[in-house]
Amino acid sequence: MRKFAFSILVGLIVLFSGCTKTAVEEKPNLLFIITDQQRYNTLGTVGEFPFLKTSNLDKLISQGAIYERTYTQCAIYAPTRATLMAGRTVENHEVYTNYYDNKKHTEMKSFDEILVETGYYTKSHGKFHLPKLMSRCYEQITTNDDYGPYLDKVFPAVAAKTCERIDNTYKRLYHKDPIDSLYEKDSDAKLLDRAGNPIQIIQPGQHGELLVPSGFSFSSFQIQNTIVAIKRTKKSEKPFSITYSRHLPHSLFYQQNHIMGYVLLIKCQLRSLLMIT
Numbered sequence: 001m002r003k004f005a006f007s008i009l010v011g012l013i014v015l016f017s018g019c020t021k022t023a024v025e026e027k028p029n030l031l032f033i034i035t036d037q038q039r040y041n042t043l044g045t046v047g048e049f050p051f052l053k054t055s056n057l058d059k060l061i062s063q064g065a066i067y068e069r070t071y072t073q074c075a076i077y078a079p080t081r082a083t084l085m086a087g088r089t090v091e092n093h094e095v096y097t098n099y100y101d102n103k104k105h106t107e108m109k110s111f112d113e114i115l116v117e118t119g120y121y122t123k124s125h126g127k128f129h130l131p132k133l134m135s136r137c138y139e140q141i142t143t144n145d146d147y148g149p150y151l152d153k154v155f156p157a158v159a160a161k162t163c164e165r166i167d168n169t170y171k172r173l174y175h176k177d178p179i180d181s182l183y184e185k186d187s188d189a190k191l192l193d194r195a196g197n198p199i200q201i202i203q204p205g206q207h208g209e210l211l212v213p214s215g216f217s218f219s220s221f222q223i224q225n226t227i228v229a230i231k232r233t234k235k236s237e238k239p240f241s242i243t244y245s246r247h248l249p250h251s252l253f254y255q256q257n258h259i260m261g262y263v264l265l266i267k268c269q270l271r272s273l274l275m276i277t
Contacts, residue, residue: 027239031230034076036250040068078129085110085134102132111139112241121238126245129187142225144247146199147218148210156214156231160187164211167199167253170218173211174253181205209246211251218247 041048045066046057056131072080073090082095086108090096095110112122116137128135128143135141151170164187165180176183178219181201182190191199214220226244233240 017038026172027213029233029239030241032241032243034126034245036247038249058104082132085112085130087111098129110137113126115241120241121236122241124243124245125229126222126243127247140229147221151212151216155212162187165209167206170210170212173213174206175209177208180207201267208253224245
């Protein structure tokens, strides 16, 4: 067991609007907010980085609780998410890595499946990254796979120019920062090992300004879907459980003309520039 440094940050908001008083007392509405690869110390309220501002998260914490010691058996996304959803250990839910069999599913139910059985309706928007059978309970779900077709319609891809590259996540242009693995390299440059063989560049090696307008960003897409889902709850007499699973700050890109609150990332960039100069 190792300390879980918030590679998944979970916020639970209990909402009491949209139901009768009796229904509220028995079955409150639930909104789960999840971020990906956000360390526990990247919260302003923790106080480790004076320059870090996370006012909205800090407000949620001030009105609720924060766990300073949490643990995971496997500090990667899918196994941890499966534990969160099923309330069981890795050896029981059988999602051992980020690469799993979509046709295989543990007999243990997720908390949303149990909520559906008790009269809730459920929706999930954002990153899912679990076997597809675990999404069978949702009346509506959008995932990472839905963002690509949306982005193709509103902001088509273009070829890279000098000092620009195509990122592996969004398949769009980005301006490289000094900490990028191919900083100051041509757009078609490759990363090579000591023997001169090409090395596949994965997400941790890509950093910079993603050249996608903030209104079309992945975060904006996820937020818009979640807001629409919450508004639709007014038409239902059932209590709801809605999950907003944010992909960021998983990939270290900040949006074009939009800081998105990543003061920590900007600080790292400045430090890198000072080291170079």
